[in-house]
Amino acid sequence: MNCAHEPNVMHAAAEDRWTESLRAHVAECADCAAAAAAAPWMTRFARISDREHILPDPSIVWLKAQLLKGSADVARASRPITIVQLVAYCIVAGGWAFLLTWKWKAVQTWIGGFTPSGIVHNAAGAQSLSLSFFGIVFVLASMTVMLALHTILAEE
Numbered sequence: 001m002n003c004a005h006e007p008n009v010m011h012a013a014a015e016d017r018w019t020e021s022l023r024a025h026v027a028e029c030a031d032c033a034a035a036a037a038a039a040p041w042m043t044r045f046a047r048i049s050d051r052e053h054i055l056p057d058p059s060i061v062w063l064k065a066q067l068l069k070g071s072a073d074v075a076r077a078s079r080p081i082t083i084v085q086l087v088a089y090c091i092v093a094g095g096w097a098f099l100l101t102w103k104w105k106a107v108q109t110w111i112g113g114f115t116p117s118g119i120v121h122n123a124a125g126a127q128s129l130s131l132s133f134f135g136i137v138f139v140l141a142s143m144t145v146m147l148a149l150h151t152i153l154a155e156e
Contacts, residue, residue: 009035010035010039088147
């Protein structure tokens with residue numbers, strides 16, 4: 001700032017309120033002419049935000065990092081349990097598939113026995129399912145319920 005009128009020139013350029021004496025001075029003074037030419041751009045530039053996205057509070061970033069770290073630790077610690085649970089799901093699904101494939105004809109006959117004509121036919125001495133079949137159904141049903149309860153309670 002070499003000229004005493006330069007602050008007045010910049011203020012007049014920013015507000016676009018020129019007096020005749022300032023216009024005459026800008027025409028004579030090179031420093032004030034440069035300030036008047038740059039003032040509108042500088043005013044627009046000053047209104048632009050420094051960042052496109054304002055950064056969040058550092059304490060919030062730190063807290064989120066701590067929460068994510070805890071979540072990663074929990075996931076790492078529960079990995080073996082998750083693997084055992086998936087293996088148990090596969091065993092139970094395979095058990096149901098094996099059981100239904102092994103006794104499909106008997107299961108189909110048994111389900112068909114729930115119709116009125118089937119009840120009459122079964123009362124006359126139709127073939128029934130073995131006790132071992134119902135034992136396997138009981139074990140598989142118990143395992144299915146236990147796995148379902150474990151899954152529901154483990155998520156809470």
